[in-house]
Amino acid sequence: MNSAGNNPPPRAGRALPRASSALPWALVTPALGWTLLFFVLPFIAMGFSSLTAHEGGGFTLSNYSQFFTNPSYWQAMVNSLQVTAIVTVISVLLAYPFAWILAEQVPERWQRLALMLAVLPFWTSYVVRSYSWLLVLAQNGVINRALTGSGLFAEPLQLANTRFATVTGFVHFFVMLLTLTIFANLKQLSPSYRKAAADLGAGPVRTFLHVVLPLTLPGIMVGAFLTFVLCIGDYITPQILGGNNELLMPQLVMMQIGRRGDFPLASALSIILMAVVTIAYFACARWLKIERA
Amino acid sequence: MRQLVRIASWLYAVLIYGFIFLPVVVLVLFSLQATSFPIPPFTGPSLRWYDAVLSDTRLTSALVNSLLVASISSLAAVTLGFLSAWGFARFVLPGSGLLRGLITLPLTVSYLIIGMGLLVLFNWAGVPKSLLAAGIGHVVINLPLCFAIIYSQMGDHQINIERAARDLGAPEWKVLLLITVPVMTPAIFAGFFLSMTFSWDEFVISFLLTRFDTTLPVEIWNLLRSGLNPKTNAVGSLVFAVSIVLVVFFELTLLRRKPA
Numbered sequence: 001m002n003s004a005g006n007n008p009p010p011r012a013g014r015a016l017p018r019a020s021s022a023l024p025w026a027l028v029t030p031a032l033g034w035t036l037l038f039f040v041l042p043f044i045a046m047g048f049s050s051l052t053a054h055e056g057g058g059f060t061l062s063n064y065s066q067f068f069t070n071p072s073y074w075q076a077m078v079n080s081l082q083v084t085a086i087v088t089v090i091s092v093l094l095a096y097p098f099a100w101i102l103a104e105q106v107p108e109r110w111q112r113l114a115l116m117l118a119v120l121p122f123w124t125s126y127v128v129r130s131y132s133w134l135l136v137l138a139q140n141g142v143i144n145r146a147l148t149g150s151g152l153f154a155e156p157l158q159l160a161n162t163r164f165a166t167v168t169g170f171v172h173f174f175v176m177l178l179t180l181t182i183f184a185n186l187k188q189l190s191p192s193y194r195k196a197a198a199d200l201g202a203g204p205v206r207t208f209l210h211v212v213l214p215l216t217l218p219g220i221m222v223g224a225f226l227t228f229v230l231c232i233g234d235y236i237t238p239q240i241l242g243g244n245n246e247l248l249m250p251q252l253v254m255m256q257i258g259r260r261g262d263f264p265l266a267s268a269l270s271i272i273l274m275a276v277v278t279i280a281y282f283a284c285a286r287w288l289k290i291e292r293a
Numbered sequence: 294m295r296q297l298v299r300i301a302s303w304l305y306a307v308l309i310y311g312f313i314f315l316p317v318v319v320l321v322l323f324s325l326q327a328t329s330f331p332i333p334p335f336t337g338p339s340l341r342w343y344d345a346v347l348s349d350t351r352l353t354s355a356l357v358n359s360l361l362v363a364s365i366s367s368l369a370a371v372t373l374g375f376l377s378a379w380g381f382a383r384f385v386l387p388g389s390g391l392l393r394g395l396i397t398l399p400l401t402v403s404y405l406i407i408g409m410g411l412l413v414l415f416n417w418a419g420v421p422k423s424l425l426a427a428g429i430g431h432v433v434i435n436l437p438l439c440f441a442i443i444y445s446q447m448g449d450h451q452i453n454i455e456r457a458a459r460d461l462g463a464p465e466w467k468v469l470l471l472i473t474v475p476v477m478t479p480a481i482f483a484g485f486f487l488s489m490t491f492s493w494d495e496f497v498i499s500f501l502l503t504r505f506d507t508t509l510p511v512e513i514w515n516l517l518r519s520g521l522n523p524k525t526n527a528v529g530s531l532v533f534a535v536s537i538v539l540v541v542f543f544e545l546t547l548l549r550r551k552p553a
Contacts, residue, residue, distance in 0.1 A: 023465065027380030031373040031396055031436060038433045039399050042410030049413045098309045101302045116544065118310065121317045123536040125494035127510045128529035131517060132316030135323065138521060142319050176313060233403025235497055240517065250405050257501070263413055270409045274402065281401075 050268035063268035080249040084231045087170040088224050095178035103186040122176040130240035133169045134160055161243030169237040178223045185219030225284055229277055249273050324526035342527035355512035362424055366431035367488035374439025382447035397437040408498040422504040430498035439484035446480035486543040
């Protein structure tokens with residue numbers, strides 16, 4: 001993410017002819033100002049808001065304490081973490097072999113096309129993508145028609161409005177994302193590692209397990225973290241596909257705004273959600289060489 | 294053994310491609326039938342629902358809104374991103390690393406939280422919900438992207454060309470317009486089209502920050518209340534088509550960079 005991070009400011013900069021010292025600041029101030037005004041300041045406003053009560057009055061921690069005492073709020077976080085963990089694991093397990101096939105088995109000149117095709121639906125809007133899965137999974141949708149039509153099942157299965165549907169919608173998106181990142185990782189691997197392993201007598205399986213896999217692990221971790229962050233913050237997929245049977249955190253946040261206009265509670269819940277992501281970040285920071293991504 | 298791996302690979306790849314394309318194929322296929330429900334069996338091609346979409350003024354005005362918000366906010370994001378990338382790449386600024394970190398920070402925060410923050414701030418400051426508010430949000434999410442893309446492409450190579458221009462007596466603004474911008478064109482285009490795609494598809498910020506006049510994803514969301522509806526299929530297919538066009542543009546600008 002911070003691909004900016006590891007490029008030191010070019011030494012050449014110092015050798016520039018003297019520009020008036022106002023120029024560089026004039027260049028960077030609009031972007032910095034925008035970020036401060038529309039990203040940092042809203043965040044501070046949200047922090048303040050989370051410390052007030054919806055009914056008015058002074059500062060209070062009640063929004064936060066509600067989260068810990070109200071079991072249904074707590075449950076939303078548990079659901080979110082479970083769904084996110086399931087999605088991340090399944091997506092990595094599905095995407096890795098696929099990326100490997102694209103990078104190793106597909107002839108070089110077709111790779112670009114194969115990859116582009118593999119991530120094409122990635123670019124449809126969230127809403128449309130989730131709706132498409134609803135078409136597939138609905139009571140009278142394609143899968144149920146196929147199942148009942150073939151005589152395998154007498155009754156259509158309840159697929160939509162379940163956790164299964166939410167997970168499917170998410171996995172669909174993240175398999176594409178992870179295929180991209182893992183493919184890039186596999187391609188960056190210098191072939192000389194593999195040759196060296198082969199020269200030293202390792203078979204293809206051992207080479208893969210002891211050389212290729214460990215070397216691509218950092219890339220997998222970055223992808224998995226990205227999956228975690230995007231998945232846990234997404235409102236649309238669970239709302240369209242999961243229905244209201246079980247709530248995830250983003251749904252809980254949006255409910256506070258929609259039904260009750262309770263900005264303080266929504267702010268507090270958002271901040272808690274962000275704190276969880278931050279904790280996850282520090283937990284995997286060891287493996288995340290984000291500056292390389 | 295090798296043959297076995299090949300066959301297994303093919304099977305697996307076909308399965309995953311199938312999984313990836315299943316919803317898209319179903320979406321497009323059932324947008325093309327005349328019945329009132331987008332469900333099997335497929336009853337033959339018809340453009341009835343595309344007609345319905347294009348004559349629905351709510352949808353067409355949302356489409357125009359989306360294009361407006363996407364192009365203007367992307368233009369703003371790429372301009373701010375380019376200027377700041379240039380500033381940070383060419384000059385030694387105190388606290389540069391920290392400031393660059395600040396600009397890229399929004400990349401790590403989910404859209405929902407960015408949207409919530411802006412909603413709380415605008416609500417507090419009395420800024421009404423509008424397309425402009427959503428556009429501001431879109432610049433927040435796309436500026437770090439444009440900055441990171443353009444900054445990462447500003448290498449020593451470009452610095453040397455600029456220096457040559459200065460040595461030949463070009464003033465700073467001429468260096469910028471005649472040297473830096475043309476040299477950086479691929480990165481600028483990449484940033485712009487990527488921003489367009491993200492803004493075009495963005496839902497939650499627009500949902501939180503607009504009211505009556507809204508963007509296409511939000512209008513599609515409103516359509517979803519009526520359940521499975523072939524009109525949604527048709528408009529979804531159209532959105533997908535526009536996204537593909539943007540992505541192809543994006544690919545082309547990346548490809549143009551390749552030989553360099």
